[in-house]
Amino acid sequence: xxxxxxxxxxxxxxxxxxxxxxxxxxxxxxxxxxxxxxxxxxxxxxxxxxxxxxxxxxxxxxxxxxxxxxxxxxxxxxxxxxxxxxxxxxxxxxxxxxxxxxxxxxxxxxxxxxxxxxxxxx
Numbered sequence: 581x582x583x584x585x586x587x588x589x590x591x592x593x594x595x596x597x598x599x600x601x602x603x604x605x606x607x608x609x610x611x612x613x614x615x616x617x618x619x620x621x622x623x624x625x626x627x628x629x630x631x632x633x634x635x636x637x638x639x640x641x642x643x644x645x646x647x648x649x650x651x652x653x654x655x656x657x658x659x660x661x662x663x664x665x666x667x668x669x670x671x672x673x674x675x676x677x678x679x680x681x682x683x684x685x686x687x688x689x690x691x692x693x694x695x696x697x698x699x700x701x702x
Contacts, residue, residue, distance in 0.1 A: 614689055616682035616702060618651070620675040630672055632656050633697045637690055638672060641699040 617638070635654055639647045651672040677687065682702040690697050 612678065613676035614679050614682055614702070615674040616677040616685070616687035617672060617674045617690065617699070619677070619682065619685040619687040620673045630654065630657055630674070634690060634699075635672065637697040637699040638688070641688070 617634075635651075635656065638651060642650060649670075651670055653670040654672040677685070679702065681687075682689065687702045688699050689702050690699055692698075
């Protein structure tokens with residue numbers, strides 16, 4: 581097999597694996613669940629994508645000092661396995677949960693207001 585064919589096969593395999601992982605994540609979420617930030621533990625319960633805008637919204641809500649104390653090790657990431665461990669390790673992630681459960685566990689929600697993300701207590 582030529583190098584070009586090997587690269588093409590690797591790319592197709594990567595796409596197939598990525599698509600199947602996304603389907604699993606969607607299946608884990610129940611209808612009516614919200615993205616509850618700040619209550620997850622480690623990788624398997626952390627879900628995809630924490631963006632720079634998400635982190636900025638939480639910095640605005642908490643203020644720099646409280647944000648650093650609570651989620652100071654947070655970085656943007658794409659998916660659960662990149663999420664590492666969560667709130668106990670000062671890393672912001674989200675997990676699907678009912679709005680009631682999110683509130684009971686002290687979670688946070690993100691909303692879109694005037695084109696900006698805004699964090700709030702659940």
